[in-house]
Structures are given as structure tokens and as C-alpha cells.
Amino acid sequence: MVETSALLVILILAHVVLGFWISSHSILQPPFHFSRKVIISLLIAGVYFIVFSLLMVLLRDNDIFAWKAGLLMAVARFLTLILTPSASKSPTLVLLSGQAILVTSLVAVWLISENNAASLQVSLTKLITTPLLAVGLAYISMLRPASAMISTILSPWIKEIDNTGSLANAGTLIGYLERLLILTFVLLEQWEAVGFLLTAKSILRFNEIQNAKVRSISEYVLLGTLLSFSLSIGVGLLVTYILKSQ
Template sequence: MPAETPNVDMALNIVNPELLVGLLLAHLLADFYFQPYSWVKQRNERHALALPLYLHALLHGLFAFIVLLLFSGNVSKTTLVISTAIIAVSHFKIDVIKSYCAQNTTTFMADQIAHIIMILGVFLYATNQWQSAQQVLQQIDLKHLAVVLAYLAVLKPSSIVIKQLLSPWSGEVLTSSAQPKHPNDPPTISTEAQQTLSLAGQRIGYLERVLILTFVLLNQFSAIGFLIAAKSIFRFGDLTKHQDRKLTEYVLLGTFTSVTITITIGLACRAMF
């Protein structure tokens, strides 16, 4: 292992990192702070015919041009112009494609990833670091793949496994909480509200397992105890008000199942290091 350290350090020796950070900062400013909601609305309604979309792309090009001019060093004028054009044109095309898609979290993440990839490409082109990028890719080994696999495993696959493990009790909990047992009991949650809470619970489960896996990989098991304790405190009031022992047991069973699965995946991942 020590013999590989010099290669890794050489591969990660980025030339002119100020340019990369500057391009990312320019994207952040142009995409989130200098883009009014009215521009976004017109883009989603009129797509490529929306004038604000062209203004938005030009603004990205202008910000990128300023950053390239300040931090690219002795780059040629041709490289400067081509890099600026790539930023502006690629941003326009990516946003046009996004305007035809459903406006949800998945689309937003895909849009931002595409923009960042283009920025990285422009950075490598302007600084001529393609060989360094290849060296970085060559350093990917079992450890990196194991970490990626672990994070993917604690998301949807784990959710499906947890749902299947809890399925013997799911129907019983829903049936027992379908109708109030006493006039003073809390009102029954509507079907639409239950679906919304279910989606919120899924997202909470994702975040919980990602945090626990991160703590396991960092060997910070005490932080896992703090996370579980904090969640228990927040849920205690809701479960007490609900006065449903079955629901309380169901929530605890789901929490400990999620924690057990995540810790197991994390320990298995660490065993590959």
C-alpha cells in the first residue's frame, strides 16, 4: 500500500485549481443567484423559444469568460473563446432538454451533474490536463468501487428489503389505525396525507442510512448512537400522542432494521479496504 502513495499524490496534483473553483463559482452565481424565477418559468413553458433562456446562457458565458481571463494564465485567445463558447452553448442545450422533462429532484440532479461535467471538461481543456485526468481514473480500485456500491445499496435496495421484512406487520398497523377507537383519539389521516408522509419517511430513511454508513466508514460509531437518540426524541412525542402501541413497535422495528442493514453493509465495505 505505501508504494502506491506517490502515484496517487501525483495523479491528484491539480494544476491551477483556482480556475476550477472559479468556474464552479461562476456557475453557482449564474444558475441560482442571477436567474429570476420568471426566466425559469418561461423556459419551462416556451423551451428553446424563451428569450430569457438565451440571456441565461449568455450570462453563464460572460461569467466563465471573466473567470478564464483572470485565472487561466497564459492561455491563448482561441482557447479562451472556445472555452467560453462551450460553457454557454452546452448550458443552453442542457437547459432546453431539462425544460421538456418533469421538474423534480431527479431532473435537477441530472441537470447539475451535466453542467459540472461540462465545466470539468472545459477546465481540463483550458489547462491541458487530460493526462492527469487519465491518471486519476487509473487510480480507481476495489476500495472506491466498494464505497460506491455500499452507498447505492443503502438507498433503494435497502428500502425494498426493509419494506419486505416489515410486510407481515404493515397491514396490521394500517388496519388498527384506520378508525379512531375513541371520540377523543386523534383524527384519522387521509389517504393523500398518508402517501405524502410515506414519501417523506422514505427520504428520511435514505438520509439516515447515508449518514450511518458515512459514520461507519469513518469509524465514528458514537455518532450513530447520537443520531438514533436524536431521532427517538423527535419521534417520541408523535408516538405518545398517537397512543398506538402497535405503531410504536412498528416504527422501532423499522428503525433498528434499517440501522442493522446499514451497519452490516458498512462493515462489509470496510473489510475490503
């Protein structure tokens, strides 16, 4: 039999191959009737049942648990497919929520098969430490809380900026990624990467500002960038201090 960690990797690999190469969400896109969607979802769930049942039989030699594991993964896959709306305003959220259900089911299969639930609880308890919580809080704060703070600070000048021609919510997503990257670089003490990121953003924004020929836009972009960088670096330095003081 394979090792416990190897089994988990194999199960994840099987899910990735089945979920993203063989049965992607694209095959369930309209136009077709709901009944056809149910049939296709059942067929995909059947493939999940067969594959995961065979894996558990071959890797753990437990026929009774194997079909239960296959059934659990098949039901999880069927639900994620059949409950996925044909037209969603947030396809990213749909994808992530579906994968969360499948990965949770997969980990549950692994834990039960290895009788690792008790040991996992002990390991998770050891992981709940002040440094880890501080890092987690820092990354979470770089999303909505940071965006709200920056938007509030820039709100007096937002009416002076022409947002026509920009992608919907693109600026928000760029801000998220920017702050997460900066925080990561600061925690890793890679200040050269922070400087490179600032330079790269300045170059990408140069043509936009130059073509606009409006001083208010250049000032607004500069304010937003400096606020984003300052907030990320400040939080990163604070977390770094906490980590080093432990």
C-alpha cells in the same frame, strides 16, 4: 497565470454565482409563454458566454479557446434551461441532471485548457481500487437495495398501519439519509454519533407514537428503525474490515 487547481475552483465559483444567485430556475417558472422562456434562456446563456470567455482570456490568455469555452458553457446552460419542464414530478432530479450537464461541461473546459485529459485518465485508473469500490458499493446499497429489503421484511405488517397524514415519499427519503449517515459514522468509527442519531430519532418519533396510541404503529416504527440501523452498521463493519485488510 493561476495554478491548474485554482482555475478549476474559479470556474466552479463562477458557475455557482451565475447559476444559483443570478439565474435561478425560479425566474423561469410559469405563468408565461414558451417564447418568453426561450428569450430569457438566451439572455442567461449570453451571460454565461461572456463571463466564461472573459475568465479564460484573463486566466489563460488564449483568445481562440476562450470563445469556444464560453460557447460550450452557454449552450450547456441554454439546454438545461430550455429543456427544463415547467411542472415536473421530480424537481430534484431535474435540478441534479441539469447541474450534472453543466459541471461536466465545465470540467471538460478545464481539462482541455490544461491538457490534463491524459493525466486525469491515469489518476482515475489509480483510484479504481477494491477499497474505493467497496465504499461506493456500500453507499449505493444503502439506497434502493436497502429500502427494498426493509420493505420486504416489513410487508406482512404494512396493512395494519395507517399511513394517512404522512408526507408522500417522506419515509423513503428519511430512510435514505438515515442509512447514509449511519454508514458514514461507522466508517469513521464515530459510534457516539450513531448513538446520538438513534436517540434523536427516538425523541422525534415519541410524540407521533404517543399520539397514535396504537401498539402496532410503535412496533412497526421500532422494527423499521432497528432494521435500518442493523443493515447500515453491518455493511459499515464489513467495509471497514475490507479497508483494514488491504
